[in-house]
Amino acid sequence: MNYREMAKQVKAAGRILGASEETLRNGALLAIADALIGSKEMIFAANAKDLAAADGLPAPVRGRLKFDEHKLSDVVSGLRSLAGLPDPVSKILFERELDEDLVLQRVTCPIGVIGVIFESRPDALVQISGLCIKSGNGAILKGGSEAKETNRALFTVIDEAGRAAGLPAHFAALVEDRAGVDELIRCHEEIDLLIPRGSNAFVRYIMDNSEIPVMGHAAGICHVYVDKDADLDKAIPIIVDAKTQYPAACNAAETLLLHEDIADEVMRRLEGAAPVEVTYIEARGEEDFTEYLDYKMTVKRVGGVDEAIEHINRYGSHHTDAIVTENEETAERFLTLVDSAGVYHNASTRFADGFRYGFGAEVGISTGKLPPRGPVGLDGLVTYKYKLRGSGHIVRDYAEGKRSFHFRERS
Numbered sequence: 572m573n574y575r576e577m578a579k580q581v582k583a584a585g586r587i588l589g590a591s592e593e594t595l596r597n598g599a600l601l602a603i604a605d606a607l608i609g610s611k612e613m614i615f616a617a618n619a620k621d622l623a624a625a626d627g628l629p630a631p632v633r634g635r636l637k638f639d640e641h642k643l644s645d646v647v648s649g650l651r652s653l654a655g656l657p658d659p660v661s662k663i664l665f666e667r668e669l670d671e672d673l674v675l676q677r678v679t680c681p682i683g684v685i686g687v688i689f690e691s692r693p694d695a696l697v698q699i700s701g702l703c704i705k706s707g708n709g710a711i712l713k714g715g716s717e718a719k720e721t722n723r724a725l726f727t728v729i730d731e732a733g734r735a736a737g738l739p740a741h742f743a744a745l746v747e748d749r750a751g752v753d754e755l756i757r758c759h760e761e762i763d764l765l766i767p768r769g770s771n772a773f774v775r776y777i778m779d780n781s782e783i784p785v786m787g788h789a790a791g792i793c794h795v796y797v798d799k800d801a802d803l804d805k806a807i808p809i810i811v812d813a814k815t816q817y818p819a820a821c822n823a824a825e826t827l828l829l830h831e832d833i834a835d836e837v838m839r840r841l842e843g844a845a846p847v848e849v850t851y852i853e854a855r856g857e858e859d860f861t862e863y864l865d866y867k868m869t870v871k872r873v874g875g876v877d878e879a880i881e882h883i884n885r886y887g888s889h890h891t892d893a894i895v896t897e898n899e900e901t902a903e904r905f906l907t908l909v910d911s912a913g914v915y916h917n918a919s920t921r922f923a924d925g926f927r928y929g930f931g932a933e934v935g936i937s938t939g940k941l942p943p944r945g946p947v948g949l950d951g952l953v954t955y956k957y958k959l960r961g962s963g964h965i966v967r968d969y970a971e972g973k974r975s976f977h978f979r980e981r982s
Contacts, residue, residue, distance in 0.1 A: 585709025791821030
């Protein structure tokens with residue numbers, strides 16, 4: 572397959588999609604949601620093939636791979652929620668009259684073509700496709716090989732339903748082989764943004780080998796710090812949820828920091844508190860501060876909030892970190908000084924999610940300093956352009972003092 576030609580087709584379709592009416596894009600999202608429900612037996616059969624081929628993989632990985640009624644319901648709800656959100660395209664961010672009949676606007680517009688390389692989560696394919704449709708972007712999708720049958724089934728439904736609803740042909744494309752990745756990351760003229768979702772090494776590989784801007788995160792080493800002033804009746808469920816609710820997610824907690832005054836009591840209460848067995852590993856060295864994506868968690872005792880903050884900023888991945896405490900001053904210090912995209916007080920790290928933030932869904936998580944940061948929803952998939960409308964205005968008149976700017980904001 573000629574992947575550069577594929578990318579050119581998506582680029583051309585993306586321009587049409589980006590200029591389309593909001594009602595068309597919303598209608599396509601709703602049509603795709605209905606089509607997924609109508610094709611669920613075909614999708615579940617494809618997923619059963621992937622699960623059979625994945626026999627022997629760790630349970631958390633199989634959990635990510637599984638696409639059942641629950642996940643179908645989630646993605647359908649996400650698509651319908653997206654359709655109900657305000658249009659992120661053509662929003663006027665500000666309007667300024669530079670001079671009489673010379674008006675400047677900053678207006679949102681699609682980025683263009685988004686290339687997303689994601690792990691073995693077929694539900695991510697639906698979420699990403701929906702976000703790109705809503706934001707007027709063309710999408711090139713590469714899922715994990717473990718989910719190839721499910722991804723193909725889902726993409727077929729999305730592509731057919733989207734085109735039937737009026738979206739341009741090639742509004743999205745599916746890449747099914749690993750060789751396509753190396754070709755696509757060289758398509759810097761056709762693809763405007765890459766979002767890799769996978770292992771630290773894989774994300775680094777993409778960053779180091781492509782001229783295309785890359786957005787994402789390389790790891791999800793999230794922390795829960797239980798302070799000496801914590802309410803342990805809150806702390807235990809938060810820890811259990813952050814670790815076990817979905818351990819293969821990048822926002823699952825991997826390190827538990829305990830104030831030395833309450834550490835023994837917390838560990839005693841944790842015994843048997845989780846619905847599954849969790850292995851708590853006492854920290855010995857830097858190698859223990861890792862992303863397990865499993866029912867394992869590193870535990871470290873600290874002397875207070877400042878030591879916890881220092882540890883998180885040094886060993887964390889700047890993804891999502893939480894403090895459990897009833898001391899508002901301590902909580903505020905933690906929220907201010909921890910340098911992460913998400914900082915929580917008395918809440919599980921598992922809330923770091925575009926759907927749970929009310930974004931409809933997310934295309935990924937960004938831990939960089941420049942926006943977008945955290946769960947990337949619709950606002951992160953649009954950029955902006957400046958539109959200037961004049962009436963024969965030329966700069967010479969201003970340079971020679973014949974005219975002057977008055978800079979008046981318009982509401």
